[in-house]
Amino acid sequence: MYDVLISGGGPVGLGLAIELGQRGHSVAIVERNLEPPRIPKGQNLTQRTMEHMRAWGVEEEIRAAKTIPRGVGLGGLTAYGSLFSGYHYDWFRRASVSQYYAAENERLPQYATEAVLRARLDALESVDFLVGWAVTEASQSDDHAEMLIEREGETRVLCGAYLVGCDGSRSLVRQASGITESVQDHNRPMVLIVFTSPEFFELIERFPDKQFYNVLHPDLDGYWMFFGMVEWGQSFFFHAPVPPETNRESFDFAGLLHRAAGGEFAVDLDYVGFWDLRISQADQYRAGRIFIAGDAAHSHPPYGGYGVNTGFEDARNLGWKLSAVLQDWGGATLLDSYHAERYPVFASTAHDFIDRFIRDDRAFVRKFDPAVDRAAFEVAWGERSKGGSDKGIAGYAPHYGGSPIVTGSTEDAPSAVGKHELSARPGHHLPPLSLGNGQSTQDSLGTGFTLFSETATLVPGEFPVTQVRTVPEDAEARHVLVRPDGYVAWAGDDAAMIPRALHRASGR
Ligand SMILES: Cc1cc2nc3c(=O)[nH]c(=O)nc-3n(C[C@H](O)[C@H](O)[C@H](O)COP(=O)(O)OP(=O)(O)OC[C@H]3O[C@@H](n4cnc5c(N)ncnc54)[C@H](O)[C@@H]3O)c2cc1C
Structure with missing residues (x-):
């Protein structure tokens, strides 16, 4: 019987396993993917997340795994119309809050972060990392929780005092434990393109110290197109709304990249995938002995890079509380405080930041258009530029x-x-x-x-x-x-x- 079972060894499950393993608890963490998928996903790690990395003993390893040279700035910008239109301002200057944290922020593809966290698990003897196994059932009784796991026709049952679903937005654990979720659907099919283009890298050298680039376009009604650097000098990701029914064969993705950038460049498409723009949150983060954390509890579009950072904070919050109860100094209400603290923080992140970005940008593009009244647009754009750099940070x-x-x-x-x-x-x-x-x-x-x-x-x-x-x-x-x-x-x-x-x- 383990102290804690964790379903899902993505970033959040790995962080939680480290938090618990460092406190000496026996943990089984089950992950179906042999290797982290090579999709860049959550790249911006906040100063607070880097405090977690320090606490988990991997701060230097994370910094060493980055794909952008040390010393290059990690800022972003917002442009209007297209990336090279000439209308742009600094956006999301994380460095502006550095003095309030003990560690500097960082940026690296999520698969690189996961590789570092996986390696850290090797040093924690009380943690069993069962990779290549899929969790197919999760259940609980009065005195323990169980997971049924499967690999190539072989099945096993794992028992633990507690079970945490860190199994992503389609969480089996959330569904099996009867936890419902509330969904705000924006009905926007989105494309994610990962592409290689040294030529594009040369074009964006005009924006030194920037690594991510949002483009507001009047046709998109406040939804963004956005580029981000993945491998220095080489590869990038790009997200944008696409018409319904778009598929890999029916659409000119290179043309979309050129329109969003406002210029032509040679491009090799490495990956094209689709996702739906929605904000969802589980109505409870706890059901008895079962908890959910990370995307299993909340998921949203990557506007502002709150996703993976919010998930790591879930792991840090829940980890010490489970440990306290397992060590008998935590009382009856401690585990309930996980929902009491983390639920309202994400509800506010969704409403006051992610959704507000969309609402504000929608109001702006509906009201101001340089093609209709350039002077009025430029005054309003200038006003936005002043507050834009710290929006969502300060x-x-x-x-x-x-x-x-x-x-x-x-x-x-x-x-x-x-x-x-x-x-x-x-x-x-x-x-x-x-x-x-x-x-x-x-x-x-x-x-x-x-x-x-x-x-x-x-x-x-x-x-x-x-x-x-x-x-x-x-x-x-x-x-x-x-x-x-x-x-x-x-x-x-x-x-x-x-x-x-x-x-x-x-x-x-
Ligand atoms: C295209 C894309 C771009 C993104 N960009 C950003 C960004 O720029 N910034 C940001 O902060 N966030 C971004 N995110 C969100 C970020 O990636 C997530 O918030 C983060 O991955 C959440 O981590 P997690 O561990 O909770 O879930 P996941 O990363 O989804 O990990 C869940 C893990 O559980 C495993 N699993 C699931 N079910 C089972 C099962 N039954 N058995 C065994 N294993 C299972 C999965 O294989 C996976 O490894 C992006 C997400 C996507 C999809």
């Missing part, structure tokens, strides 16, 4: 204020909308704050809770607490209690609150 600061396991927050409910600040706020991610001795808070975080306090405090013995006898300079509190996932559980001046905040943060 205001995106997921927090758990109002969570049942956070003490003393000022917000009513968790959300993706927030403000970055260099301070320790209950429910918020702890930024790297100076400890005044040349070190920052992030250098001192333990694997359990971390208590920053100048006074020695007697903490209840059942909780894993690393005590640091100094307080961050900008904390604005005399005591700061940080959770195993790097979020602030409580911050305040009254030391008598510490045991209460610890009990609450542990779901007891």
Whole structure:
């Protein structure tokens, strides 16, 4: 009997297995693909995701696996009409929030990230990685959960105390556990093209330090066409809406690339695939002993690169909670707090960012058209350019204020909308704050809770607490209690609150 069964060894399942394996838990993770598919998918890894990579012991390996030379900028831009039309502004400048995180952001194809995470599993003895096996059934009883797995006619049953479906947007685990999902369908068939073109690389050298390029076109009513770099100097991906019934044979994909770019270039098509533009979210992230995480819980178009990063945060959030309950210091409500924290954060990501991008861009292209009134268009485009560079970055600061396991927050409910600040706020991610001795808070975080306090405090013995006898300079509190996932559980001046905040943060 394993502690945890994981269905799906994509990025999120792998991250969760590492989180649990590092905490010493026995885990079986089952993945049907022998190798990660060579589709670039989630490429932008945020600063927060790179904090996870550091916690999972693979930060350097991830940076070494990147396909773009070190030192080249990772920014994006938005253009109007076509990529080379002359109308463009910086978009999604992730570097603008770097000071609030302990690690720089990164960019590499998802298959390269998965290869690094797979290799990390080899070093974790308590994790069994069953690759080439498919999960065909998932079920649970009062005291355990089960997965039936199959490979080439052979079947096995695996048992675990808990089961997590990290098996992507068509999740078998979600369906088998009776979890429903809510879907906002945009009825937009989309194409993904991966292509090789050194000539296109030469053309985009006019945009140094940019790696992804959105194009707004009046005909597309706010939906984007977008290019992204995959292999430096060589290959790219491209997404765009296509007419219904488009198939590989019936459509001029090179012509579409040329129209979107606004210029001709030689191109070899490496891959053409189709997907439907929809935003879906599971109505519950937990059903008894079964949980879902990553795309199994939420999926959406890759507008803003929230997908894989949101999934990694699910894994980090759920991992320490499962561990706490398995180690008997986590209480009855801790596992419910996974849904209570992560569900509203994605609901807000979908509504306040992804869907808002589409709504805003639609309103813009409907109102302004250089072919109708160039002067009015240029004034409006200039206005957009000013706010465009930080849109979706500065205001995106997921927090758990109002969570049942956070003490003393000022917000009513968790959300993706927030403000970055260099301070320790209950429910918020702890930024790297100076400890005044040349070190920052992030250098001192333990694997359990971390208590920053100048006074020695007697903490209840059942909780894993690393005590640091100094307080961050900008904390604005005399005591700061940080959770195993790097979020602030409580911050305040009254030391008598510490045991209460610890009990609450542990779901007891
Ligand atoms: C074309 C495309 C482009 C994208 N671009 C971006 C982007 O630019 N930025 C971004 O952040 N996100 C992007 N995404 C989204 C991102 O790829 C996902 O959010 C991410 O892959 C989610 O990871 P996951 O582990 O939850 O799911 P998945 O990556 O889907 O992994 C699920 C895994 O489970 C396995 N599995 C499923 N069912 C079973 C079963 N029954 N038995 C065994 N194994 C099973 C699958 O083989 C797979 O390996 C893109 C997605 C697509 C499709």
